[in-house]
Amino acid sequence: MLRKVGSGLRSLFRNEQVDRELDEEVRAYLEMAVEEKMKQGMSREEALRAVRLEHGSLEVTKEIVRSAGWESLVETLWQDLQFGLRILRKSPGFTVVAVLTLALGIGANTAIFSLVDAVLIRMLPVQRPDQLFRLINVSKEGKTIDAFSYPTFELIQENNQTLSGVIAFHPLGIVDFVVNGKGELAHAQAVSGSYFTTLGVKPILGRTITTADEARGASQVAVISYGYWTTRFNHNPSVVGAEIVLNGAPFAIIGVTPPEFFGLEPGQSVDVSIPLTSLALVQPQFAAAGSPFDVLTAPFRHWLHLMVRLKDGETEVEALANLGPVYEEAMRQAAEGLRGLPFNSPSARSDLAQSRLKLESGSRGLAALREQFSKPLAFLMAVVGMLLLIACTNVANLLLVRCNSRQSEIAVRLALGAGRARVLRQLLTESVLLAAGGGGFAAVVAFWGSYAVANIMSRSTSAIHLDVHPDMRILAFTALVSLVAVIVFGLIPAWRASRFDLSQAVKEGNRAATAVLGRSRIGEGLVIPQIALSLVLTVGAGLLVRTLENLKNSYPGFREQNVLLFSIRPGMIGYTDAQVAELYERLLEQIKRTPTVSAVTFSAFSPLAGWSGFTDARVERYTPRQGEYPAISVNFVGPRYFRTMGTAVLLGRDIAEEDRAGTAKVAVINEAMAQHFFGDRNPIGRRFTIPGWKADTSPMEIVGVVENAKFINLRDQVPPAAYIPFFQSPDSFLAPNF
Amino acid sequence: MPNESSDLVQGTLDMLILKTLALEPMHGYGITVRLEQMSKGTFRINAGSLFVGLQRLQRAGLIKSEWKATENSRRAKYYTLTQQGRKRLDSETREWGRQVAAITRILEASS
Numbered sequence: 001m002l003r004k005v006g007s008g009l010r011s012l013f014r015n016e017q018v019d020r021e022l023d024e025e026v027r028a029y030l031e032m033a034v035e036e037k038m039k040q041g042m043s044r045e046e047a048l049r050a051v052r053l054e055h056g057s058l059e060v061t062k063e064i065v066r067s068a069g070w071e072s073l074v075e076t077l078w079q080d081l082q083f084g085l086r087i088l089r090k091s092p093g094f095t096v097v098a099v100l101t102l103a104l105g106i107g108a109n110t111a112i113f114s115l116v117d118a119v120l121i122r123m124l125p126v127q128r129p130d131q132l133f134r135l136i137n138v139s140k141e142g143k144t145i146d147a148f149s150y151p152t153f154e155l156i157q158e159n160n161q162t163l164s165g166v167i168a169f170h171p172l173g174i175v176d177f178v179v180n181g182k183g184e185l186a187h188a189q190a191v192s193g194s195y196f197t198t199l200g201v202k203p204i205l206g207r208t209i210t211t212a213d214e215a216r217g218a219s220q221v222a223v224i225s226y227g228y229w230t231t232r233f234n235h236n237p238s239v240v241g242a243e244i245v246l247n248g249a250p251f252a253i254i255g256v257t258p259p260e261f262f263g264l265e266p267g268q269s270v271d272v273s274i275p276l277t278s279l280a281l282v283q284p285q286f287a288a289a290g291s292p293f294d295v296l297t298a299p300f301r302h303w304l305h306l307m308v309r310l311k312d313g314e315t316e317v318e319a320l321a322n323l324g325p326v327y328e329e330a331m332r333q334a335a336e337g338l339r340g341l342p343f344n345s346p347s348a349r350s351d352l353a354q355s356r357l358k359l360e361s362g363s364r365g366l367a368a369l370r371e372q373f374s375k376p377l378a379f380l381m382a383v384v385g386m387l388l389l390i391a392c393t394n395v396a397n398l399l400l401v402r403c404n405s406r407q408s409e410i411a412v413r414l415a416l417g418a419g420r421a422r423v424l425r426q427l428l429t430e431s432v433l434l435a436a437g438g439g440g441f442a443a444v445v446a447f448w449g450s451y452a453v454a455n456i457m458s459r460s461t462s463a464i465h466l467d468v469h470p471d472m473r474i475l476a477f478t479a480l481v482s483l484v485a486v487i488v489f490g491l492i493p494a495w496r497a498s499r500f501d502l503s504q505a506v507k508e509g510n511r512a513a514t515a516v517l518g519r520s521r522i523g524e525g526l527v528i529p530q531i532a533l534s535l536v537l538t539v540g541a542g543l544l545v546r547t548l549e550n551l552k553n554s555y556p557g558f559r560e561q562n563v564l565l566f567s568i569r570p571g572m573i574g575y576t577d578a579q580v581a582e583l584y585e586r587l588l589e590q591i592k593r594t595p596t597v598s599a600v601t602f603s604a605f606s607p608l609a610g611w612s613g614f615t616d617a618r619v620e621r622y623t624p625r626q627g628e629y630p631a632i633s634v635n636f637v638g639p640r641y642f643r644t645m646g647t648a649v650l651l652g653r654d655i656a657e658e659d660r661a662g663t664a665k666v667a668v669i670n671e672a673m674a675q676h677f678f679g680d681r682n683p684i685g686r687r688f689t690i691p692g693w694k695a696d697t698s699p700m701e702i703v704g705v706v707e708n709a710k711f712i713n714l715r716d717q718v719p720p721a722a723y724i725p726f727f728q729s730p731d732s733f734l735a736p737n738f
Numbered sequence: 739m740p741n742e743s744s745d746l747v748q749g750t751l752d753m754l755i756l757k758t759l760a761l762e763p764m765h766g767y768g769i770t771v772r773l774e775q776m777s778k779g780t781f782r783i784n785a786g787s788l789f790v791g792l793q794r795l796q797r798a799g800l801i802k803s804e805w806k807a808t809e810n811s812r813r814a815k816y817y818t819l820t821q822q823g824r825k826r827l828d829s830e831t832r833e834w835g836r837q838v839a840a841i842t843r844i845l846e847a848s849s
Contacts, residue, residue, distance in 0.1 A: 021815070022789070025766060025789070025814070025815045026766075026785060026789065028765070028812055028815075029765075029770075029785055029789075029814075032765075032767035032808075032812070033785075035810070036767075055784055055785035055786070056784070056786060060786070061785045061786045064787070064789075064790060065786060065789040065793060415837065
């Protein structure tokens, strides 16, 4: 088979000129041979026969010469491969160890690379992602924000003359998605009518949201993702037109997006998209429709991510030059629009008017995940890189040792006239076989490895959906890494073995010959980087374990044993503040009656959830230092919160059943807050207010001080914090954790 | 003279061709005849192997060729040693000497 392929290919490359010359040369040669024979007395016929016997016919000779070209290379390569396989089969122990070592090294690299690829490198699955640019607002002081108001978006869209499209979108987080009376949670986003057409995302079913759907009063439409269509609707094609309910508001499904589309934020997967103008139906509190805070009209509410698509051939600089004046005009109008509204002040207006526009490549989507994980991923990549180096040096050492036992074989081959290059090639072929085996297993390692790491990256509270399935690019990366590995681990031993000094080996006799390759300086030299790399990794791992130990042993300020946590969001389906309070009281009552529950309470922010409330505070009889804006963390908690959590009350009392709407407003503060605002004096009975939180800003009296409990995560310094009885300011927007 | 006498030790044919050409430029058949004469009939070179060797050497830049008329006024390709070829012949000759000595010693030691 190979021979056929070879001859086929060869005819492609055969050079006619060369061929003719060869023909003439060989013909002359044979002719001379015949003449010679005839001189010795043969007849011409006899001479011809004799020559053909000795040298073969003209054609055969030419064929031999031709095939000595590159086809023979393919053939010897084939031989090398077969021989290599035979050799490796002969020592299964070595082969298995080497292949597994390499599989681990290459696999770890591939796994991490597939994450790096998904998070940092891969482009958005939309048309011409290189034309997409995110708009960034740069303030006077140089602070950047990628959030804009709806009026700004409208102005840019209206006045845009050069861009091929402007899109706006806003992630809605989780919504309640009801189909046929059954509710489930889904990730939602609100998008402008230009979103899908500008991105070039074509529906695989039905249609996408268009500008026509933006008109106020248009029917409420929603587009679902392929993934959601699969899990929730089981690929049912009649899903188009289906009635669904999002957070209590009716919508009709009009289309399904293609499988590769996940939204514009890598790591997030959007299940359902609705028009921006329907936002008020799904998140009425946030939308604040009709009020001065209406997200669709208020110039001070910056909540939209904006992206633009450039025209073909338009550069970023040109686009910015065109867009800059439009943006400045929009900002000037926004500043004017502030008059008569909340947050209106000369400084707020000048801040708006003086902010500038910046473009940033949007080809890879939003940067949140990149910012969060680019450093850990780079670190991981370096670590697995070192791991691969160690694996390579290990295999190189194994190969070196093996060369000893193959000493006589190599010696004989060299002695019989095999060129060094030939021996080198044979040894390298074996290395390539090892690496190929390693690379094959590595794909398996990488497959589950990347999923495992993606799962670790994804915290329980905010799942990260990364598309880490191995594709051609990942496989190409694996192949490349394997190749590099071959060069690293295969070349040194092979070069070493082929430099084998025959005469010296002979001089020193058979026994000594074994030693020539044996304790080579290279073998010893390899040990040094091996130990160094291993040491670095061990120390690194040790530090990580130590940090984990420390975190594990650190006292978070509450007893984490035997605590169960769950959360609900009745606000999503339209529960009012008062209804919410009633619901929670009923829940507490019923849970308390369960025999296995020793105590129950709830809080707006569960401890160590990674986030918390944060607000300004005004403490009576406390004068802030120059330039200080006192701020505290706030949590809204249920009765007996500290007893349930096992946090020690140092002074005063816990939040009690009696602290409810209508009774005197109270709060419990932590040690850090007591220390900061009151120093050594007794804080009990002192009062403070939280301005701007809800309408009711009457002061709260401090009734207790508790020990510092960790708030956001285990590493953070405990901030000054206040715990406020939830029932004294119920809020349906918060999703309490029980 | 056994028939397999043309089986040269692999890699030595090139050296022998170089050696032959070191004396004077020669065409393919001339090389065969000269080798046969010099080895007193031990080595008989097959035309195929010879041309393969010549092509290999030419690609390596050790010999060069040109078309000339033979003494019998036939057109033939004459091969000449290059400077590089001459150097290679020297080094290969030395290496060969060492290897032969070594192999001989191995053979004597193991018998």
